[in-house]
Structure formats: C-alpha cells, structure tokens
Amino acid sequence: MNVNTSSEDQVGVRVYDMLGREVEARQASVSNVTNLEIGSNYPSGVYNIIVTQGDHTKTLRVVKR
Numbered sequence: 399m400n401v402n403t404s405s406e407d408q409v410g411v412r413v414y415d416m417l418g419r420e421v422e423a424r425q426a427s428v429s430n431v432t433n434l435e436i437g438s439n440y441p442s443g444v445y446n447i448i449v450t451q452g453d454h455t456k457t458l459r460v461v462k463r
Contacts, residue, residue: 399434403451410450411436415443437462 401409409431413422421440424431428451437445440462447458 399431399436399447399449401428401431401434401449403428405451407452410448412448412450413437413440414446414448416445421445 399411403409406428408425409428411422411424411426411431411434412420413436415421422436424434426434436447437460442462444459444461447460449456449458
C-alpha cells in the first residue's frame, strides 16, 4: 500500500476479513507508512482495509489470491 499525503497526522490502518473480524490494526507516522506492506501472511480471500488520517477515511476492498 502506498500512502500519499501532505498532512503529518498519524495514519491508522485497520484490516477486516469478510466476516467483519479485525485481522490487523496499525498506527504509524506518515514517514513509516509511505510504502507499507499488508497481508503477506493472510490466507486467500477478500479484505476491507480502512485507512484513517485526522478527519479523512478511505475504505479499500482487496482480493488476495
């Protein structure tokens, strides 16, 4: 995952499986998440990734094969 932002606020990343269970949660500074790898050890399936920073939220649905 590549995060591009001009804000210096903390970035929160939460990953959920399709049953709604939280698989992973991270909080990091912008410099640590500019090139973040998520899901290398996850089983195949569909995941929702929620990225938050300040008042901004972005939800991504990804498929791991």
